[in-house]
Amino acid sequence: xxxxxxxxxxxxxxxxxxxxxxxxxxxxxxxxxxxxxxxxxxxxxxxxxxxxxxxxxxxxxxxxxxxxxxxxxxxxxxxxxxxxxxxxxxxxxxxxxxxxxxxxxxxxxxxxxxxxxxxxxxxxxxxxxxxxxxxxxxxxxxxxxxxxxxxxxxxxxxxxxxxxxxxx
Amino acid sequence: xxxxxxxxxxxxxxxxxxxxxxxxxxxxxxxxxxxxxxxxxxxxxxxxxxxxxxxxxxxxxxxxxxxxxxxxxxxxxxxxxxxxxxxxxxxxxxxxxxxxxxxxxxxxxxxxxxxxxxxxxxxxxxxxxxxxxxxxxxxxxxxxxxxxxxxxxxxxxxxxxxxxxxxxxxxxxxxxxxxxxxxxxxxxxxxxxxxxxxxxxxxxxxxxxxxxxxxxxxxxxxxxxxxxxxxxxxxxxxxxxxxxxxxxxxxxxxxxxxxxxxxxxxxxxxxxxxxxxxxxxxxxxxxxxxxxxxxxxxxxxxxxxxxxxxxxxxxxxxxxxxxxxxxxxxxxxxxxxxxxxxxxxxxxxxxxxxxxxxxxxxxxxxxxxxxxxxxxxxxxxxxxxxxxxxxxxxxxxxxxxxxxxxxxxxxxxxxxxxxxxxxxxxxxxxxxxxxxxxxxxxxxxxxxxxxxxxxxxxxxxxxxxxxxxxxxxxxxxxxxxxxxxxxxxxxxxxxxxxxxxxxxxxxxxxxxxxxxxxxx
Numbered sequence: 299x300x301x302x303x304x305x306x307x308x309x310x311x312x313x314x315x316x317x318x319x320x321x322x323x324x325x326x327x328x329x330x331x332x333x334x335x336x337x338x339x340x341x342x343x344x345x346x347x348x349x350x351x352x353x354x355x356x357x358x359x360x361x362x363x364x365x366x367x368x369x370x371x372x373x374x375x376x377x378x379x380x381x382x383x384x385x386x387x388x389x390x391x392x393x394x395x396x397x398x399x400x401x402x403x404x405x406x407x408x409x410x411x412x413x414x415x416x417x418x419x420x421x422x423x424x425x426x427x428x429x430x431x432x433x434x435x436x437x438x439x440x441x442x443x444x445x446x447x448x449x450x451x452x453x454x455x456x457x458x459x460x461x462x463x464x465x466x
Numbered sequence: 467x468x469x470x471x472x473x474x475x476x477x478x479x480x481x482x483x484x485x486x487x488x489x490x491x492x493x494x495x496x497x498x499x500x501x502x503x504x505x506x507x508x509x510x511x512x513x514x515x516x517x518x519x520x521x522x523x524x525x526x527x528x529x530x531x532x533x534x535x536x537x538x539x540x541x542x543x544x545x546x547x548x549x550x551x552x553x554x555x556x557x558x559x560x561x562x563x564x565x566x567x568x569x570x571x572x573x574x575x576x577x578x579x580x581x582x583x584x585x586x587x588x589x590x591x592x593x594x595x596x597x598x599x600x601x602x603x604x605x606x607x608x609x610x611x612x613x614x615x616x617x618x619x620x621x622x623x624x625x626x627x628x629x630x631x632x633x634x635x636x637x638x639x640x641x642x643x644x645x646x647x648x649x650x651x652x653x654x655x656x657x658x659x660x661x662x663x664x665x666x667x668x669x670x671x672x673x674x675x676x677x678x679x680x681x682x683x684x685x686x687x688x689x690x691x692x693x694x695x696x697x698x699x700x701x702x703x704x705x706x707x708x709x710x711x712x713x714x715x716x717x718x719x720x721x722x723x724x725x726x727x728x729x730x731x732x733x734x735x736x737x738x739x740x741x742x743x744x745x746x747x748x749x750x751x752x753x754x755x756x757x758x759x760x761x762x763x764x765x766x767x768x769x770x771x772x773x774x775x776x777x778x779x780x781x782x783x784x785x786x787x788x789x790x791x792x793x794x795x796x797x798x799x800x801x802x803x804x805x806x807x808x809x810x811x812x813x814x815x816x817x818x819x820x821x822x823x824x825x826x827x828x829x830x831x832x833x834x835x836x837x838x839x840x841x842x843x844x845x846x847x848x849x850x851x852x853x854x855x856x857x858x859x860x861x862x863x864x865x866x867x868x869x870x871x872x873x874x875x876x877x878x879x880x881x882x883x884x885x886x887x888x889x890x891x892x893x894x895x896x897x898x899x900x901x902x903x904x905x906x907x908x909x910x911x912x913x914x915x916x917x918x919x920x921x922x923x924x925x926x927x928x929x930x931x932x933x934x935x936x937x938x939x940x941x942x943x944x945x946x947x948x949x950x951x952x953x954x955x956x957x958x959x960x961x962x963x964x965x966x967x968x969x970x971x972x973x974x975x976x977x978x979x980x981x982x983x984x985x986x
Contacts, residue, residue: 340662341570344669345559355791355828356549356557388936392541396572 335404367413373406535584541573543936551934554692567660568635588620590981596974651752668730688822702977707919719753736779742771775801811853842866857896864890880929892917915967918960944986
């Protein structure tokens with residue numbers, strides 16, 4: 299043991315990296331346990347969805363759903379759908395696997411409270427048809443108020459409301 | 467050059483740097499700073515930071531990328547953080563991830579104790595236009611110096627990357643290089659604490675990083691730690707004269723700390739200092755006990771950083787239109803250098819300024835363009851080198867300009883072009899391994915008959931990254947990249963024809979390089 303501990307001084311020996319690893323590993327803790335919802339949102343969501351995000355070039359800047367101020371119930375359903383694999387997106391499908399319903403509810407509530415409340419809308423006369431592949435219920439009707447000036451060449455992979463459909 | 471186990475400085479043609487005269491250094495005539503022992507009575511936190519910084523010091527820094535461990539931590543495919551689905555080109559999200567200290571993500575796709583670990587294997591085939599004589603390049607049992615074509619295992623790496631604590635993250639690369647030293651070294655290290663705040667409604671990121679080389683903390687491919695091209699052949703000749711920071715990155719036996727902040731995702735400022743590793747640190751990390759560690763002293767004007775060298779980095783990002791972003795910035799280092807670890811004379815003083823820019827444009831999800839440029843200016847006051855016989859002039863300068871354009875399709879196929887021009891003052895000693903070596907004759911391939919550092923190169927590269935987009939079973943556990951490069955030289959070490967006085971032309975060093983990177 300003494301030899302190992304003093305190998306730091308040896309001419310050829312590496313600093314015992316296993317010791318560094320052993321020292322670092324116990325310090326590792328889960329952000330799930332320690333972080334407040336706003337901290338979870340900052341590290342998990344804000345890089346693409348904001349708040350306080352600059353222009354995000356990837357994914358396409360106008361393809362990123364605007365979730366600030368979105369209703370909690372709607373957000374929660376989408377988040378659960380992503381977590382449980384009922385809804386898929388390359389950037390979303392893998393990130394929520396370890397989140398509980400309560401974790402996701404906290405996130406949804408945080409984003410709901412972050413922005414201006416959305417006006418109550420009457421249900422559409424004809425219910426929106428949900429594609430079979432999108433198992434996640436999209437019960438919140440959403441009417442676009444304006445469109446961005448450029449068309450994307452391909453349909454947006456996500457199915458939720460996007461920043462192209464901002465609500466005042 | 468390398469320190470043997472007996473403390474003898476061995477002439478060693480590593481990294482195509484000129485070999486200096488063989489010197490014999492004993493424990494008593496080594497520079498005092500070099501002999502400095504790590505004080506074990508130093509507070510734990512200081513020792514930890516130093517150790518981590520030292521861990522970072524190794525070679526071929528520019529050869530490392532993001533890791534599968536990051537992807538497993540975040541649960542996202544490589545393409546979330548990297549354009550082209552493989553590092554080092556960072557997306558905005560990837561930049562935020564790094565500046566936040568590598569801590570984001572709770573996916574934990576594998577058990578916690580293992581999640582931070584990943585590995586990389588790199589293998590390649592190199593074809594040089596004309597044979598390289600024996601002894602010029604590093605030799606192994608695989609590499610055949612007299613063959614034009616060689617199949618080699620460039621390097622193998624073990625990474626420890628990702629969140630260590632809630633706001634502390636690490637990027638450590640332990641590397642085995644069968645082409646040169648055949649020992650294990652910690653080639654890259656970046657341990658950072660990061661936090662954030664809101665200022666006037668805008669995001670303010672800030673952090674402190676302990677790392678092993680200037681630009682290791684950077685986020686742009688114009689910096690030397692992450693410079694384009696991603697990988698270069700170790701069994702092909704490369705121009706002798708290189709910018710100072712590139713030399714420090716490739717040898718990685720420095721240690722430093724910097725503080726950084728980024729406001730509103732636009733304005734970035736970083737400052738700090740670096741110094742050379744103490745001998746025990748370098749020994750412990752393997753950077754002295756092989757060709758690479760001591761190669762810091764074998765570069766044209768490298769050596770031991772005496773005292774602290776100041777480092778700066780600043781840039782501004784601006785969104786242009788709906789799909790474009792422009793970055794303009796500067797970075798550099800200034801400090802005293804004891805040439806070739808020899809502090810018996812006066813020191814050199816080197817200042818390097820870099821000015822860089824990057825413009826990226828996303829036409830749509832499948833078509834991306836990027837251009838970037840860098841201008842480098844080294845001002846070298848070489849009092850020490852002149853007195854000790856490593857340089858003929860008391861002052862020299864070196865300039866380099868790099869311009870690159872890249873097109874990426876479907877984050878899978880990439881075509882890129884680069885032009886790199888290097889020029890500066892002539893010095894027959896500096897670029898021929900010292901005055902004593904020059905008097906014995908200009909070295910074949912690596913020497914310069916007229917003492918000029920001038921080189922002019924064109925690079926064409928094609929990359930194919932089949933995975934990393936989140937649409938294959940390998941995500942987020944493995945990624946793969948194939949690259950094909952062709953280097954064409956019109957000027958090499960000061961000339962186009964017979965530049966080394968041994969009849970070799972610049973075009974003789976034209977190189978075709980096919981390399982495979984696999985990270986898992």
